[in-house]
Amino acid sequence: MTGERMKKNCRSILIAFGTAALFCMPVTAPAQDLKQSIYQVGTLKPVDSVLKVRVGERAPDFTLRAVSGGTVSLKDYAGKKNVMISFVPAAWTPVCSDQWPGYNIVQEEFERLNTVLIGISVDNVPTLHAWTRAMGSLWFPVLSDFWPHGKVADTYGVLRSDGTSERAIFIIDTQGIIRSIDVHDINARPPLEDIIGELEKLNK
Amino acid sequence: MNRLVLGIIPLMLIVPLILWASGENQQYYKVIGQLRLAVPTDAGDQSYLGIRQKSGQFGLVDVDAEIIIVEIFSMYCPHCQRHAPEANKLYQEIMADRSLAKKVKVLGIGVGNSPFEVKFFRKKYSVPFPLFDDANSAVLNSLTGIQTPTYFGLKNDGRTLTPFFMQQGPYDDAKVFLQTVLRKAGAR
Numbered sequence: 001m002t003g004e005r006m007k008k009n010c011r012s013i014l015i016a017f018g019t020a021a022l023f024c025m026p027v028t029a030p031a032q033d034l035k036q037s038i039y040q041v042g043t044l045k046p047v048d049s050v051l052k053v054r055v056g057e058r059a060p061d062f063t064l065r066a067v068s069g070g071t072v073s074l075k076d077y078a079g080k081k082n083v084m085i086s087f088v089p090a091a092w093t094p095v096c097s098d099q100w101p102g103y104n105i106v107q108e109e110f111e112r113l114n115t116v117l118i119g120i121s122v123d124n125v126p127t128l129h130a131w132t133r134a135m136g137s138l139w140f141p142v143l144s145d146f147w148p149h150g151k152v153a154d155t156y157g158v159l160r161s162d163g164t165s166e167r168a169i170f171i172i173d174t175q176g177i178i179r180s181i182d183v184h185d186i187n188a189r190p191p192l193e194d195i196i197g198e199l200e201k202l203n204k
Numbered sequence: 205m206n207r208l209v210l211g212i213i214p215l216m217l218i219v220p221l222i223l224w225a226s227g228e229n230q231q232y233y234k235v236i237g238q239l240r241l242a243v244p245t246d247a248g249d250q251s252y253l254g255i256r257q258k259s260g261q262f263g264l265v266d267v268d269a270e271i272i273i274v275e276i277f278s279m280y281c282p283h284c285q286r287h288a289p290e291a292n293k294l295y296q297e298i299m300a301d302r303s304l305a306k307k308v309k310v311l312g313i314g315v316g317n318s319p320f321e322v323k324f325f326r327k328k329y330s331v332p333f334p335l336f337d338d339a340n341s342a343v344l345n346s347l348t349g350i351q352t353p354t355y356f357g358l359k360n361d362g363r364t365l366t367p368f369f370m371q372q373g374p375y376d377d378a379k380v381f382l383q384t385v386l387r388k389a390g391a392r
Contacts, residue, residue, distance in 0.1 A: 102280035102321070105328055136282045189280065193320035 037134065039092050046185040049166055052157030055181055059083075059172045062152040064120065064143035067128045072118065072141050074172070082115040082179075082202050083172040084195065087153060089164040089186055091123040091131035099167070099189050100142075101135045106192065110140075113199040114174075118143060122150045122165050158183060171198050233367035235346045236274060236356050239264055241313070241336045249334035253309060264358060265365050269309035271389050272365075274356040276343075279317050279325040281352040283374055288329035291353070293378035295333045307391075308382075311336065315344035315352065357385045 053060065063073040077083050088099055100119055103110075110117055117140040121128060124146040132142050145152045145165070153165040160166060169190055171180035180198040184190045240261040244250055250258070254268020264272055275291055277284040291312070298304045312335040314322040322337040338344055347354075350372065357369030369388045375381035386392040 098278065098280035098282075101282040101285070104282070105279070105285055106324070136286070189316070191318045191320065192279075192324065193318060196320075 037092055038094055038097055041090075041093050044186050046187060047166060047183055048160040048162070048186075049158050049183070051181065051183060052155065053170075053178055053181070055178050057178055058176050059170065059178045060152075060155045061176075062155070064145055064152060065125055067125055067132055067142045067144065072143055074118075074176070077116055077174075078176050079174055082113065082174055082199065084110070084115055084117050084199065085168075085170040085172070086117060086119050087156075087158050087165045087168040087170075088119065088121050089160070089167055091121060091127050095167065095187065095189055097131070097135070100132070100138060102189075102192065103140065104136065104138050106196075107139045109196060110199070113196070113203055115171075115199050115202075116140065120145050120152060120165070122146060122153060122159075122163065160186075169195060171195075171202065173202055229367075229370050232347060232350065232354075232356070232370060235343075236358065237264070237365045237367055239313075239343065244334055244336075246334070253311065253334060263365075265360055265362065267309055267311075267360060269307060270360055271308045271385070271391060272358045272360055273308065273310045273385060274358065275310065275312040276315055276347065276350060276352055276354040276356070277312050277325075278315055278352045279321045284353045285329075287353055287374040288325075288331065290374065290376075290378055292330065292332060294382060297378050297382050304386075308386075309333075313338060313343055315347065315350075316341045355381075355385075357389060359389055 059074060061074045063071050066072050074083060086100070086103065091097075103117055103119075119138070119140060119142040121142070122145045123131070125144045128142055128144055132138050150159040150163060150165060153159040156168070156170065158166040158168045167184045167186045167188075167190070169180070169182040169184070170178055173179050179202055182190055182194065182198075240263055243255055243257055243259055243262055244253070253262075253266075255262050255266055257266075264274070273294070277291075279285075291310075295310050298308045298310065310333040312331070312333065314325060314335060315338045317325070317337050318339045319337040322335050325331070326335050353374055355369070355371045355375070356367060359366040359368055369385055371381075383392065
């Protein structure tokens with residue numbers, strides 16, 4: 001085979017691959033950024049920590065960096081609003097990645113029930129920034145419990161042995177007292193009706 | 205030689221891809237074709253779907269329509285939330301065309317969603333077509349790996365369901381999407 005002929009064949013192969021790639025594109029194209037970026041963790045031990053707080057006790061205060069800038073403290077809401085803290089295990093993992101987007105369309109329910117929602121993860125701010133941006137625009141603050149690593153999660157007793165947190169919900173009333181705790185099976189999402197039901201109890 | 209290369213290489217790449225995709229679709233089609241859903245309690249939904257029984261479960265074959273479009277969604281999926289108005293437009297496009305209103309019906313299944321969550325989603329986005337829950341995640345678990353939203357098209361002659369269409373991910377334009385579904389069903 002001459003050099004010229006080889007060049008022609010190589011060009012043909014490149015064109016053929018290019019054509020094939022063009023045909024393949026629509027099959028793989030759907031822009032599902034968040035879903036496609038999820039790291040599959042498999043089924044995990046449902047709960048891997050021991051609670052350090054109880055219903056009826058004062059909720060330990062904390063101050064953490066917010067993804068949107070600045071800091072947020074639990075005491076900021078004392079005497080004004082109920083607070084629901086949603087700990088999620090880790091960014092870019094299943095279940096977590098569709099838990100907060102669900103809460104994102106329930107803002108009016110939280111407002112009706114005089115409650116602020118605070119999302120907390122042990123991931124650092126840049127990771128949480130990228131992850132929450134992929135969810136869209138969240139109306140509630142997302143806080144980073146990255147350093148000292150998982151300190152707030154540990155204070156509440158929801159830091160797992162691998163450094164992630166439990167999928168846990170703490171509901172705290174306007175007086176700063178813990179009124180409900182749900183350390184949920186990490187592999188499943190807490191049903192919305194359970195959350196709304198607990199918040200409604202605070203307003204009775 | 206050149207023509208041969210040009211012809212064979214794309215085929216070598218595309219054919220396995222098509223076979224893989226159609227195999228995956230067949231697996232999903234089987235699940236959708238065998239779905240059993242709770243008869244809706246809402247009289248309007250019952251009437252729209254043409255379900256004769258008032259309680260228990262029904263199959264999609266019982267829906268009074270020649271073409272059924274099923275939307276697989278989740279209240280927790282941001283794509284489904286953003287796409288909800290466009291899904292509503294699909295229903296409106298169908299209802300606005302007299303020749304289609306009774307022939308083509310739409311319904312949605314909130315995979316992994318509780319009745320409360322589905323009801324909330326429906327109210328939030330004023331969804332006009334029936335939505336069904338999947339409280340025990342049976343549908344979610346049987347459609348392993350499926351994206352939300354996903355759309356299925358099924359032909360129905362009252363005895364047999366023939367799935368003919370599946371699209372994972374949202375569509376851009378309800379009108380164009382409807383025409384695509386009708387064309388694939390051989391109805392246009």
